[in-house]
Amino acid sequence: MCCDCENNEDLISLALGDEVPDFTIKTYEPTKGDFGEFTLAKTMEAKRWTILFFYPGDFTFV
Amino acid sequence: MGADLVTVSVDSIEVHLAWQRHEVGLKNVKYSMGSDQSGAVSQMFGVYDDEAGKCLRGSFIISPEGKLLSSEMNYGDVGRNIDELMRKFKAYLHVSKHPVKACPSKWKDEGDATLEPGAKLVGKVFKEDGTY
Structure with missing residues (x-):
């Protein structure tokens, strides 16, 4: 499994049923009008589900 | 419903802010808008398009235990049905x-x-x- 994605040339992407390695990304939080962060481990700690929705770019459709 | 929804693209958080404030359809957005400028997270989920330097359209559901339960990926310009994504989420919650x-x-x-x-x-x- 991919542990250190930034330095791993032979990337193996996740398969269904895999444990997702922890990651953090910077966010914009429209409800606060401010910047923030999303960390998978924090959402798991709060016993919440995560839905990730990737798209090619802002100012396009989803 | 007990889930954190995060949208992700390679755009910066500043561009997310500008887009959300200027696009009328995004006025009432409640979800977090994630920025994966290095593409590292997109690569991990197999949705990074190296040639374009952008994410493909991909949706993933992760359980509170951190397990990847559902994935959907579309290549090219075909949009997703959000109702189906929510149906799958509710179904996983139920199960x-x-x-x-x-x-x-x-x-x-x-x-x-x-x-x-x-x-x-x-x-x-x-x-x-x-x-x-």
């Missing part, structure tokens, strides 16, 4: 609370027909899944 139940394709929400996999179901799925 996680009722481990012996299974949610068939036509299951939409609490109260709809579920299945109990087992010998009694063999050959009778069509009677039980809401099709007939």
